Amino acid sequence: MPMGNVANLVQLSIDDITVGYDGLPVVQDISLTLGNGQIGCLLGPSGCGKSTLLRAIAGFEPVIMGDITMEGKLLSSVTMTVPPEQRQIGMVFQDLALFPHLSIAENISFGLRGWSTAEKAVRVKELLALVGLPSMENRYPHLLSGGQQQRIALARAMAPKPKLLLLDEPFSGLDASLREVLIPEVRDMLLQENVSVLLVTHDQMEAFAMADKVAVMQAGKIHQCDSAFNIYHEPKTRFVADFVGQGEFLRATIVDEFSVDSALGLLRSPHAHGFVKNQSVDILVRPDDVLHDDDSDVTAEIVTKQFRGSHFLYQVVLPSRQKLYCFASSHHNHALGEAIGIKLDLDHLVMFAESS
Amino acid sequence: MKVVKQYFSSLSIFSKPLAVLAVVVSLLLTLPVMTVVSQWFHGSFDVWGHLSETVLWGYLVSSWWLSLGVGLGVLMIGVPAAWLTSLCDFPGQRFFTWALLLPLAVPAYIIAYTYTGILDFAGPIQTAIRSWVGIENTPLWLFNIRSLPGAIVMLTLVLYPYVYLLARTAFLEQSASIVEVSKTLGYSYRQTTLHLVLPMARPAIIAGLTLALMETLADFGTVQYFGVSTFTTGIFRAFYGFGDMAAASQLSSVLLGVVILLIVLERYSRRQTRYHTVKGKIAQRIPLTGSKALLAMVACGLPFVLGFLIPAVQLLYWSLVKAEIDKDFVALAWNSFYLAFIASVIAVVLAVVLAYAKRFYQRKRIVVCAASISSMGYALPGTIIAIGVIVPFSWLDHQLIIFAEQWLNIDIGLLFSGTLMVLLFAYTVRFLAVSLGTVDSGLQKIKPHLDQAASLSGYRPLTVLRKIHVPLLRGSLLTALLIVFVDVLKELPATLILRPFNFNTLAVRAYELASDERLIDAAPASLLIVLVGLLPVVLLSRSINYSRQSHINSTSKS
Numbered sequence: 001m002p003m004g005n006v007a008n009l010v011q012l013s014i015d016d017i018t019v020g021y022d023g024l025p026v027v028q029d030i031s032l033t034l035g036n037g038q039i040g041c042l043l044g045p046s047g048c049g050k051s052t053l054l055r056a057i058a059g060f061e062p063v064i065m066g067d068i069t070m071e072g073k074l075l076s077s078v079t080m081t082v083p084p085e086q087r088q089i090g091m092v093f094q095d096l097a098l099f100p101h102l103s104i105a106e107n108i109s110f111g112l113r114g115w116s117t118a119e120k121a122v123r124v125k126e127l128l129a130l131v132g133l134p135s136m137e138n139r140y141p142h143l144l145s146g147g148q149q150q151r152i153a154l155a156r157a158m159a160p161k162p163k164l165l166l167l168d169e170p171f172s173g174l175d176a177s178l179r180e181v182l183i184p185e186v187r188d189m190l191l192q193e194n195v196s197v198l199l200v201t202h203d204q205m206e207a208f209a210m211a212d213k214v215a216v217m218q219a220g221k222i223h224q225c226d227s228a229f230n231i232y233h234e235p236k237t238r239f240v241a242d243f244v245g246q247g248e249f250l251r252a253t254i255v256d257e258f259s260v261d262s263a264l265g266l267l268r269s270p271h272a273h274g275f276v277k278n279q280s281v282d283i284l285v286r287p288d289d290v291l292h293d294d295d296s297d298v299t300a301e302i303v304t305k306q307f308r309g310s311h312f313l314y315q316v317v318l319p320s321r322q323k324l325y326c327f328a329s330s331h332h333n334h335a336l337g338e339a340i341g342i343k344l345d346l347d348h349l350v351m352f353a354e355s356s
Numbered sequence: 357m358k359v360v361k362q363y364f365s366s367l368s369i370f371s372k373p374l375a376v377l378a379v380v381v382s383l384l385l386t387l388p389v390m391t392v393v394s395q396w397f398h399g400s401f402d403v404w405g406h407l408s409e410t411v412l413w414g415y416l417v418s419s420w421w422l423s424l425g426v427g428l429g430v431l432m433i434g435v436p437a438a439w440l441t442s443l444c445d446f447p448g449q450r451f452f453t454w455a456l457l458l459p460l461a462v463p464a465y466i467i468a469y470t471y472t473g474i475l476d477f478a479g480p481i482q483t484a485i486r487s488w489v490g491i492e493n494t495p496l497w498l499f500n501i502r503s504l505p506g507a508i509v510m511l512t513l514v515l516y517p518y519v520y521l522l523a524r525t526a527f528l529e530q531s532a533s534i535v536e537v538s539k540t541l542g543y544s545y546r547q548t549t550l551h552l553v554l555p556m557a558r559p560a561i562i563a564g565l566t567l568a569l570m571e572t573l574a575d576f577g578t579v580q581y582f583g584v585s586t587f588t589t590g591i592f593r594a595f596y597g598f599g600d601m602a603a604a605s606q607l608s609s610v611l612l613g614v615v616i617l618l619i620v621l622e623r624y625s626r627r628q629t630r631y632h633t634v635k636g637k638i639a640q641r642i643p644l645t646g647s648k649a650l651l652a653m654v655a656c657g658l659p660f661v662l663g664f665l666i667p668a669v670q671l672l673y674w675s676l677v678k679a680e681i682d683k684d685f686v687a688l689a690w691n692s693f694y695l696a697f698i699a700s701v702i703a704v705v706l707a708v709v710l711a712y713a714k715r716f717y718q719r720k721r722i723v724v725c726a727a728s729i730s731s732m733g734y735a736l737p738g739t740i741i742a743i744g745v746i747v748p749f750s751w752l753d754h755q756l757i758i759f760a761e762q763w764l765n766i767d768i769g770l771l772f773s774g775t776l777m778v779l780l781f782a783y784t785v786r787f788l789a790v791s792l793g794t795v796d797s798g799l800q801k802i803k804p805h806l807d808q809a810a811s812l813s814g815y816r817p818l819t820v821l822r823k824i825h826v827p828l829l830r831g832s833l834l835t836a837l838l839i840v841f842v843d844v845l846k847e848l849p850a851t852l853i854l855r856p857f858n859f860n861t862l863a864v865r866a867y868e869l870a871s872d873e874r875l876i877d878a879a880p881a882s883l884l885i886v887l888v889g890l891l892p893v894v895l896l897s898r899s900i901n902y903s904r905q906s907h908i909n910s911t912s913k914s
Contacts (some may be wrong), residue, residue: 084539089540
């Protein structure tokens with residue numbers, strides 16, 4: 001199928017780049033590729049360098065080392081930086097930055113230079129329909145709600161059909177309930193326009209909901225670049241395990257190449273884990289790996305509980321003082337201090353060498 | 357019965373002394389404006405006809421050219437200077453940021469006297485040029501500064517800071533993202549500046565322009581000295597030269613109409629600025645090098661050098677070396693200072709009354725209304741206010757004289773006209789808006805929750821006032837005192853018209869000496885005015901740096 005081939009084409013390629021201010025590197029040795037029509041995400045805590053990386057791709061910051069290429073054309077290297085206005089890369093900023101003195105139609109068609117008036121009007125209409133705000137042409141930005149402004153900013157960035165669209169924390173200014181509605185809608189809009197997208201966020205739910213591919217960053221480095229599912233279930237580093245999702249580390253000792261011994265008994269890994277015998281390791285245990293089971297022999301005492309509507313999140317402590325999180329159906333309402341039966345349900349073991 | 361009851365309950369506000377005081381004060385303060393406005397309605401047609409046949413047209417034309425020239429001038433200086441100091445980096449950028457404000461300290465009439473001294477026929481420049489060309493003895497005027505173009509240049513040099521100040525704020529508040537978005541949409545920096553940065557600052561620039569134009573129309577000293585016939589000189593001549601109160605009032609009412617138009621435009625533009633700003637992170641300043649840096653330094657340096665440095669140095673030189681200092685100079689300074697001090701105390705006390713009345717009775721429309729009509733004297737030319745004050749007080753004087761003659765059979769003479777009290781009243785009308793604005797914004801920063809929190813901690817109202825309001829408001833009160841003090845010190849036309857016989861101030865003395873062509877002897881008085889005038893400018897320049905600092909802090913937090 002031709003579509004498949006197109007999706008395999010590399011749209012953006014980042015090769016071993018280092019970006020910094022005043023000679024101090026903020027991001028270092030970053031490599032990344034993004035396929036045509038793919039939605040990628042840079043996920044990380046604030047200050048990890050994800051916005052700096054985005055600004056380097058947009059052309060606002062030069063690279064100290066490495067290359068950035070798009071569709072095979074060199075954009076940034078140590079010796080040259082194509083200016084942002086010549087890159088055909090669209091961007092939606094955190095503060096949206098709609099032009100306050102221009103109408104919605106003028107905002108959207110701002111980047112359509114060289115288009116005829118009729119062409120502009122058609123494109124504006126098309127985009128307003130896409131973002132679900134038809135016949136808003138003559139309004140002004142200050143009359144729009146936050147969510148509407150968000151959509152217009154997106155329409156404005158997509159209008160000139162950029163080869164790549166960058167979104168810098170695009171939903172951070174919106175309240176939680178609006179975000180929940182808007183994110184899947186925006187994903188649909190992006191897919192309909194078939195534009196390649198790179199998104200920056202510190203919010204993992206946003207990353208999971210939007211992206212085909214997530215790169216987790218910390219302190220200027222990429223820890224792991226993978227699908228959201230793998231990031232959650234098979235984190236490659238302790239940082240990723242910690243930053244993404246909830247969980248506790250269960251202390252254990254290696255018995256042989258498949259088995260470890262823990263406070264919850266002997267656990268087996270389906271494949272060789274590569275640690276040496278008697279080595280101390282930490283196993284990542286997510287709340288959904290721990291099942292509440294009244295019939296289980298293993299009991300643990302409830303330390304904290306959070307009611308979350310459909311379920312409870314309990315934090316329990318084992319007799320060995322080991323703490324774990326546990327999801328339980330909201331019918332299982334237990335009191336603090338009560339001992340409940342728990343059971344591990346791990347289909348694979350995510351292990352890290354004991355932290356010093 | 358019910359109707360009567362309602363009527364009395366609507367009057368219940370008059371049981372509150374503070375509210376009553378606020379309403380009475382504001383009614384008194386609007387008296388001069390009302391007097392002038394009333395000329396629109398019951399002026400005699402004879403006077404109108406006479407005016408329109410003789411001087412009116414000429415005044416309109418020269419006021420128009422003057423405004424047009426100054427308007428273009430302040431835009432050409434103020435906007436580039438604001439753009440350069442806020443968005444570019446070049447040698448001296450930090451210095452120019454505040455130095456460009458300094459001409460605000462120089463009243464237009466003083467810069468006019470100073471440059472006349474420097475550039476006049478007999479002045480050092482023209483003499484030097486003539487002797488250099490070898491035409492010492494020919495009475496050839498190379499150029500005449502005492503002309504309409506000269507007045508335009510003088511007013512431009514001291515009024516551009518209004519445009520500079522407001523445009524600068526607008527540029528600084530623009531989010532850096534605006535420029536970046538525009539680049540991702542294919543616009544170069546130059547195109548972005550043209551299509552976004554300047555249009556977005558337009559309302560602020562227009563607001564600054566209207567302020568400069570109001571000052572232009574209010575100017576009396578410069579145009580009078582340069583012999584340009586505008587409304588203010590016309591009013592003065594009608595009143596002083598011909599004693600024609602009717603003509604003076606009618607001319608005032610025409611000028612008032614123009615000024616009101618400007619005020620409306622200014623308010624409208626200020627409202628627009630709210631919709632034209634996207635606040636966000638501050639743009640990185642663009643470094644300028646080579647010839648561009650040089651050009652930037654010239655564009656910022658020239659207004660500062662011409663608008664402040666040269667006049668200030670010249671005044672200093674004349675005062676210290678050449679001037680014959682009045683033997684009663686100390687008495688003159690004393691007159692000015694105590695008059696300005698009393699006026700500023702009155703203005704601040706009334707501002708406090710009005711601001712608190714507004715705070716306590718914010719749901720009573722009459723009180724809020726009172727506070728805002730008290731600010732009506734704002735930006736009205738001193739000439740108009742003087743006429744508006746003279747008319748009602750001389751009417752009152754005449755009534756009192758008639759009354760005293762008829763009933764007491766004594767001649768009491770003029771009780772009010774020509775007294776300091778009338779002058780102080782005029783100052784209050786003109787400058788109350790300044791003090792009220794400062795005090796009110798200071799008071800608004802003390803959120804009602806602070807009062808409530810203090811009350812909940814068991815403090816009684818007076819203790820709250822002493823422990824919370826006094827310390828928090830002190831800065832605003834001092835600022836208000838200082839600004840009114842300096843404004844009164846600089847004020848010329850109202851003082852000239854209303855002062856008691858033989859009562860002189862620094863401004864009036866400078867005017868008199870300059871009129872006698874004793875420009876050098878006018879220098880000490882002028883210099884003192886400029887020096888004192890620097891104080892509020894220093895405050896202002898500190899506050900624009902401070903607000904930028906807090907702006908940075910607030911954005912870096914997000």
